[in-house]
Amino acid sequence: MSLQVAIRSKHFGAATVLRDLTFQVARGEVLAVLGPSGVGKSTLLRLIAGLDTKFDGQIRREGRLAMVFQEPVLMPWRSVLDNLRLTTAVEAAQAEAALARVGLAGKGALFPGQLSLGQQRRLSLARAYAAKPDILLLDEPFVSLDEALVADMLTLTESVLAEQRPATVFVTHARAEAARLATRQIALSVQDTAHRA
């Protein structure tokens, strides 16, 4: 099993954000985590990613991790190609192939600021895919994109997930996106998680 999550509770001060949450994700599975804003979806991803270690419970990860954040989170002072290579340690040819895969062929020498927002999102996806992760975390990667671009990105993500088969946790509030990509779904709700101490 690539990912095993057993969270008893996660607090921010007096507020309990997550409580009694247990699930496992195997290779090739895509678990969609649904729920309204502020319910703790992104907090859950941060715990899984190891970015926040202050919680009661246990998370076991096996293998290489990659994440697509809500914003592209790119190094604006490094070229598009370097943004891939420095984070994933892939060879130049593989990085070029990853760029071509997301429609950014020939843009490796540009800086991220020279790309449109849509292109930056694609680069962010390419980075996660180029890492060839065993566990892939997607934190609302299609939020605030126009419909055409979302459809384009969904198709791209679908094909890469089918090809690489990582254990994927996909946080979203869009049921249609979850239905399209996920093999399983869980929904976080306010009454389950936001108990005030």
Place this chain on the structure above:
Amino acid sequence: MQTTPPPRRGGGGGCSTAPPPPALPDGIVRVLSLSGLLIFWWALAWLKSDPMVLPGPQIVLPRLGTEAMSGALWTHLGATLWRVAQAFVAAMSLGLVLGILMGLMPRLNRWLDPWLVFFLNLPALVVIVLCFLWIGLNETAAIVAVAINKIPLVTAMMREGARALNGPLADMAQVFGMSRMARLRHILLPQLAPHLASTARSGLSLIWKIVLVVEFLGRGQGVGFKIHLHFQMFDVTMVMVYALSFIAVMLAIETLILQPLEARARRWRDA
């Protein structure tokens, strides 16, 4: 109210939001500006018409040439530059580390902030005199005194830089397992580069001024020592010869080293 230009987006056709190129290149403007300063100095000297009080460039520059030909100028310039370099490296490296630690660790900052305020307000002259009294009239005391004067300023500026670090980028680096060295080189330092550049620039100008005071008070070689010597002989021309020569060196360092480094660090912004 100021309006912000929209961000540039690639691949979107021929419209560009870049400002139009200036009519004159930077180098020409720099030369013209310095020529203007020279004319201003010459006019003041002409108005004063007393070379003992304010000699004009037509008197100072030939003396500068003579001093350079004799080799004395280079000996003293070299001594001062070496002290500036040592104090600069010591102050920048210690201030950089302290500033980053204080910026990233609020608890440490709480304890060290009063120290920082104390040392920021300690007069340079007091530090210099105390270092000479405690360590002796030697090279170590000179370098330590200059570094102590500059470290708090570098620390304060780098602390501000560290406080403004981008959290999501640090998260990204952690998730993708970037090594400590890679994070330092590709995440941390590029974000601190503007702070480093302005700190280096202000640091260099401050350090050489303090080095001069140190040399004035207690060294037997260097630009400050020569200024002290000629001050005692009321030789304004030679005081200006040594002051101008070092300013010229600093201008050269700024133009040939600092500006190209800064331009390299911000080329992604101009792309």
